[in-house]
Each structure stands twice: as C-alpha cells, then as structure tokens.
Amino acid sequence: MRQDEIWDADTAGRYDTPGTGMFAPEILGPTVDRLAALAGDGRALEFAIGTGRVAVPLSGRGVPVTGIELSGPMIDRLRAKADEATIPVVVGDMATAVAPGAYALVYLVYNTISNLLTQAEQVACFRNAARHLLPGGRFVIELWVPELRKLPPGQQATVWQVEPGYIGLDTYDTLRQHVVSHHFRFDEGRQARLTRSPHRYVWPAELDLMAELAGFELESRHADWAGAEFTADSRSHVSVYRIPPDR
Missing domain, CATH: 3.40.50.150 (Vaccinia Virus protein VP39)
Structure with missing residues (x-):
C-alpha cells in the first residue's frame, strides 16, 4: 500500500x-x-x-x-x-x-x-x-x-479499541518493526467495512x-x-x- x-x-x-x-x-x-x-x-x-x-x-x-x-x-x-x-x-x-x-x-x-x-x-x-x-x-x-507486551508467544495481533460500530486491531511483524492497523466499521447488518494502514513502530x-x-x-x-x-x-x-x- x-x-x-x-x-x-x-x-x-x-x-x-x-x-x-x-x-x-x-x-x-x-x-x-x-x-x-x-x-x-x-x-x-x-x-x-x-x-x-x-x-x-x-x-x-x-x-x-x-x-x-x-x-x-x-x-x-x-x-x-x-x-x-x-x-x-x-x-x-x-x-x-x-x-x-x-x-x-x-x-x-x-x-x-x-x-x-x-x-x-x-x-x-x-x-x-x-x-x-x-x-x-x-x-x-x-x-x-508499541504494545508488544500484549503479544503472547505465537500471537501476532492486538485489539486496541472496541466501541459500538468499530473494532481496531494491529498485526505485528516484529522482525521488521512493522505493524498494520485494521479498522473494522459496521452497523447492525452482516457486512463490515475494512480499511488498513501500514506503519513502522x-x-x-x-x-x-x-x-x-x-x-x-x-x-x-x-x-x-x-x-x-x-x-x-x-x-x-x-x-x-x-x-x-x-x-
């Protein structure tokens, strides 16, 4: 991206x-x-x-x-x-x-x-x-x-925000110090909208x-x-x- x-x-x-x-x-x-x-x-x-x-x-x-x-x-x-x-x-x-x-x-x-x-x-x-x-x-x-203390062995993602209609989570690549933020937005229906952005922590x-x-x-x-x-x-x-x- x-x-x-x-x-x-x-x-x-x-x-x-x-x-x-x-x-x-x-x-x-x-x-x-x-x-x-x-x-x-x-x-x-x-x-x-x-x-x-x-x-x-x-x-x-x-x-x-x-x-x-x-x-x-x-x-x-x-x-x-x-x-x-x-x-x-x-x-x-x-x-x-x-x-x-x-x-x-x-x-x-x-x-x-x-x-x-x-x-x-x-x-x-x-x-x-x-x-x-x-x-x-x-x-x-x-x-x-970086919230790496929340990552137990073998886990690559942390949820950093949950509120009505929104969930935010980060997936980590600890070797390269890269993280991708995933933003899920949704209503009462079955579908959710996902946007993502890459970062270096x-x-x-x-x-x-x-x-x-x-x-x-x-x-x-x-x-x-x-x-x-x-x-x-x-x-x-x-x-x-x-x-x-x-x-």
Whole structure:
C-alpha cells in the first residue's frame, strides 16, 4: 500500500470529525495550547498537515503556520477551511520536502512519523526538521508506544479499541518493526467495512537516537499534551526535541 493510495478522498473525508474523535475539544485544546506555547512569537511548520485539524486552530491563535503534505485530497479538505495565504502548504514528503523560511517550531502529531516505513526515512524526517529550524528551535513528535507486551508467544495481533460500530486491531511483524492497523466499521447488518494502514513502530529510545543523529537534544517527554508523567504503562508520548541554541 502506497501512502498516496491510503490517504485518498474517502480517507480524507472520514478523517474530518468536527467536535468528536481527534477533533474533540478535550483532545485538540491541550494540543494547540502546548504548541502555541512552544512556538512563542515564532513561526511553526507542520509535517503531514493533513486537513488542518491542528494547524487551523493554531493559526487562529496567531501562530503563523506552514504545512507539508503528500495527499492532494487532504489538502483539498484543508483549503475549505483556510486559503493558501493563511496557511501555505508545500506538496511533498515530510522526510524530504523543503518549505521556505526558518521556523521556531516543527511538529508532527498523531503518530504520523510511523507512516514512514523504514528507519532511514524516519531519520531523514528528523534531519528535515532540523534543516527548517532556527538555533534553539524545537521539534515535537506525538507517537504511540508499541504494545508488544500484549503479544503472547505465537500471537501476532492486538485489539486496541472496541466501541459500538468499530473494532481496531494491529498485526505485528516484529522482525521488521512493522505493524498494520485494521479498522473494522459496521452497523447492525452482516457486512463490515475494512480499511488498513501500514506503519513502522518506533520505541522512545530509538526515537531519541534518531534525534541525536540529526543534532537534537531531548528536552521533555510526557504521556500527553497536558503534561502527564510518562511511565512504563503510558500508551503514547509527546516528545520535545531541541536544536542547541549555539549550533
């Protein structure tokens, strides 16, 4: 599955859920608050800006936001909310595409670095972030923690969410650090709709090494955007990396 096949018009349409899901105020509010504080008076660049879930409210807070995005349908959804003058977007891959100017903050949310399916591409993403940052600038990544502790010997799948009309499960290839997320959506009928997306999972320690290779230092790591403590039981993390001011 190529990324441009996964992030098509259908996916872009289902991704936008104003007021609910990842767009719920209790999720989006702390995200925007933290990013606005980290950007300060500077400019922000969002890798994989998507439909503007985070960029639009962050821009509304007075932070100048530019985006990089591979999916044309995602950009089309964004353009229904903000024009090019308000939120410029460079079409391309977040590991290689270059946006004009220099930034105080680059951010990559909602597990999106795992869409890059090789370690080399993920390292290139860090280096691309460093390329765009001013001295002292920060790169923020939101990423899930692989749930391999749930895998008993011989089992390759974990169920990570069950709710009315939806089941989400992941199948793991532990040799290649690959996981495929399977999303089953159904009603009271006999048929279910399945969508899938491939990812490369990354442990926090591996992520820190990627950051070091790109010239970053780990500044902080929390379990969520509100600043909860990151522990061995945390299912995700928000990690803030910084380019040394004297680089």
